[in-house]
Amino acid sequence: MKKIMLLMLCSTLVLGSCVSSKKFKELEAKQKSTQDLLNTATVKLNSCESDKAAANARVKSLEERLAEMRKTNQDLIQTSGDMTVLTTQGAKNLEKSLESLKEKDLKISRLQDALTKKDSVTLALVTSLKKEVGINDEDIEINVEKSVVFISLSDKVLFKSGSYQVTSRAREILGKVATVINGKPNFEAMVEGHTDNVPFNSNGTLLDNWDLSVKRATAIVRELQSLGVKPAQLIAAGRGEYIPLVSNDSPENRSTNRRTKILILPKIDQFYEMIEDEMKNLSEE
Structure with a gap:
């Protein structure tokens, strides 16, 4: 009887241990996914902070110019208040100065709106790609680099060694990428192929x-x-x-360098042309 009770006790302990181990693995996987999201958000935050700093510097410079012009206008108004008659030409000059101030305020506002909209579109695109492609594969990286969204795929996911024939696994991933691109008709996708530095032996097909x-x-x-793109x-x-x-100094590093990069690029006339035109106009005035 004692042996039976002892056996039942041991079984209970073993089963409890299995459940705890399974739960631990689930928590560990969840922690890794959360950490990946945190890393991506950190990269995005750093990129946004850089863009914001540049825009703020420009805005500060414009605000200083604006303050100077306002002071000049105030001095003009003060001086004109001491005059018995304000000449017609003086009134016209004052009106032009005030109108110029309103235009500058409007341009600054448009510039800030464009930057905000660009950041929002970039973030939405990254979220869409991660939702479609997934982020739990170490051979697939989705990130933002200099405000450009990109997907980096290891060559072992896409091709066999020394080949340019697309694998079935690659078709599955590219199908998800195509879904995102097809939903962004105003964007372009640039595909970059990268190799390691091992000399390629020509076989008559590849040089x-x-x-x-x-x-x-x-x-x-x-x-x-x-796939419809x-x-x-x-x-x-x-x-x-x-x-x-x-550096191409080990098999592991050479494998890292063999990759294909897909950059999702907004067309220039959508956001950046407006920003550049506004910056040019402000610098000329």
Whole structure:
């Protein structure tokens, strides 16, 4: 009897341990997902802070100019108050100065609105990509670099070694990327192929790493086109071995450098042209 009770006690302890281990793994996976989201948010925050600092510096300069003009106008009004008759020409000059101040205030407001809208669109695009593609694969990176959204895919996800034939796993991922691009008709997708620095042995089809990176980029572009993305939205670029992420001094590092990067770019006439025009107009006045 005692042996039976002892056996039941041991079984209870073992089962309890299994449940705790399973729960721990679930919590551990949840923690990793949360940390990935935090890392991405941190990168986005840093990028936004940089853009905000540049805009604020410009705004501060314009506000200083605005304060100077307001002071000049105030002095003019004070002086004119001491005059018995305000000449017609003086009244016109004062009116023009006040109108100029209103225009500058409007341009500053438009510039701030454009920057805010650009940041909102970038954040929405990153969220959409992460929702479609997922972020739990170490061979897939979705991030923001200099206000441009990009997806970086390891070559082992997309191609076999030395090949530019797209794998079935790649088609699954690219299908999700195509869904996002198709929902953004005013955006373009530039595909960049990157290799390591190991010399490529020509087999009559491929000449070198330049050739391999270009053919991999065009293979991805064709796949996206077959998934419904408009050709006018697609750009293929081969970068060869010349923009490595790390030194090509180990198999692991060379694997890191072999990648394909898909950059999601807003068309210039959507946001940036307006910002540049406003900046140009303000600098000329």
